[in-house]
Amino acid sequence: MATEVQQLAQIRERFIGQWGTFGSAWGIPRTMAQIHALLLMSDESLSTDEVMDALHISRGNANTNLRELVGWGLVYKRHRRGERREYFEAEKDVWTIFCTVARERKRREVEPALNLLRDCVQLTASMRTKQGKAFHKQMQKLAEFVGLAASLMERLAASERSRVIPALVKLLA
Amino acid sequence: MATEVQQLAQIRERFIGQWGTFGSAWGIPRTMAQIHALLLMSDESLSTDEVMDALHISRGNANTNLRELVGWGLVYKRHRRGERREYFEAEKDVWTIFCTVARERKRREVEPALNLLRDCVQLTASMRTKQGKAFHKQMQKLAEFVGLAASLMERLAASERSRVIPALVKLLA
DNA sequence: TCGTTCTTTCAGTAGATTCTGAAAATCAAG
DNA sequence: CTTGATTTTCAGAATCTACTGAAAGAACGA
Incomplete structure (x- = not known):
């Protein structure tokens, strides 16, 4: 029709x-x-x-x-x-699309942000004022988390769908 | 100084x-x-x-x-x-920030997109032309993946950090 | 109640982003 | 080389988003 x-x-x-x-x-x-x-x-x-x-x-x-x-x-x-x-x-495969976007965003946006955070950590490492130490600590925590998240995303994007997805579903059941 | x-x-x-x-x-x-x-x-x-x-x-x-x-x-x-x-x-705790952002973005942006995708799947379910069937199939795959991803994010954001992070690190080692 | 302090709203504007269209560049075939 | 088809570039225009500042609205104390 x-x-x-x-x-x-x-x-x-x-x-x-x-x-x-x-x-x-x-x-x-x-x-x-x-x-x-x-x-x-x-x-x-x-x-x-x-x-x-x-x-x-x-x-x-x-x-x-x-x-x-x-x-x-x-x-x-x-x-x-x-x-x-x-x-x-x-590209039609949804998993491939996901991995591509994850990788590219990491490379283009997360990586630079991580560099910024690490710079902030470095530059305040030896500060002795209360404010300086607090800032250093907060940046440290942020950098650590963002770094870990980025690394996990990278590895996720490099994994095989059929292996990782079921494992994730199980882990987060 | x-x-x-x-x-x-x-x-x-x-x-x-x-x-x-x-x-x-x-x-x-x-x-x-x-x-x-x-x-x-x-x-x-x-x-x-x-x-x-x-x-x-x-x-x-x-x-x-x-x-x-x-x-x-x-x-x-x-x-x-x-x-x-x-x-x-x-809020200073990085994990809490992450969970909050994940939840809010899911609610505000992913959920509506998912509804759209599901509508598209529904409305083309009975189509018989080649194009109609192809579209239906593609929407189906998309909806399935986005739905799964949203659900996993939701559950991740509801998990305890100390339990989930090590497990993820191990899974993606 | 009135006056004071602080918060919210929103019309207008400034600024940033995205898009157009035409000109320039590229390319392949004759 | 020359021609015609196609792609790329980019200055200017259009559009969209975010911001200002002033006026209106609450909240509170006296």
């Missing part, structure tokens, strides 16, 4: 919109999240022009965000034989 | 600035993250005016973000006897 196609289009559109909103709550540009949503739902790889049309965005915008997504490792460039233009396809 | 006080002030300032930047990469307003950083470093609780002075921000801004932090459960209101004005103190 023709209705199913229309319905599907409507649901897709809703998903794209909401996924964009959701992304921007986590510090990911709206359009980037929407492009990701669009590609996640597409069986076939899409060209820049198809993305532009689907989301009503400019060429520059589409190009920039597509490249950004490729940079994150969430989207792959594809080539079709006999075709000059590039096509884009999203 | 007088130098230590100056040095400490400088380091604190650096920490506040960077923590703000870090926060805004994760979708947390810069000022809110900075106020949190300031309170995290302060032994004594601070009044709205002290926060305003320390960060050079307006009363409205300070008030709004302080209340927001209280709303997140990361900061507590304090009263001093004989004093009319309110003072604010940050």
Whole structure:
């Protein structure tokens, strides 16, 4: 029936919109999240022009965000034989997506924060005032926790899903 | 020495600035993250005016973000006897902070996303076109994973640190 | 009740971020 | 090389978010 196609289009559109909103709550540009949503739902790889049309965005915008997504490792460039233009396809496996995002955010955002914290610990190590010692202590605790969390995330992202997930479920039962 | 006080002030300032930047990469307003950083470093609780002075921000801004932090459960209101004005103190325990943030983000952002995904699964359950079925399948996988992750986070945040952390370290060794 | 102190609200603005569109660069085939 | 198709870049525009400051609202004591 023709209705199913229309319905599907409507649901897709809703998903794209909401996924964009959701992304921007986590510090990911709206359009980037929407492009990701669009590609996640597409069986076939899409060209820049198809993305532009689907989301009503400019060429520059589409190009920039597509490249950004490729940079994150969430989207792959594809080539079709006999075709000059590039096509884009999203990584579809949810566990792989999770691991990629975890790794990238750690590298881009957690690592620098950790460096900051460790600097703060170092620079106050020999302070003798009450305030200085208190600050040192607090930074120490923070650095320790963030460091541990980052390391655990890294190792989680390097694990095999089939081994780790059941173990986690059991541990947190 | 007088130098230590100056040095400490400088380091604190650096920490506040960077923590703000870090926060805004994760979708947390810069000022809110900075106020949190300031309170995290302060032994004594601070009044709205002290926060305003320390960060050079307006009363409205300070008030709004302080209340927001209280709303997140990361900061507590304090009263001093004989004093009319309110003072604010940050939760200092890192594990508690982590659990609070995990819970709140789940409630505010993951839960709604999960509802969206489940709606998408429902609404496409009976579709018969190739595209419809593919979409349904992809949403199903996404919903399943996000649901599991949310549930694990919730349970992690409800666990005792001393029991869970060592177990996690061992599991991911 | 009135005056004082402190808190909250919110319209307007400032500032930051994201997007557009056109020009420049790249590339492959003839 | 030249041409035409495609991608990239980026200055300026549009949009969105966060902040200010002043005015209104509570809370309390006298």
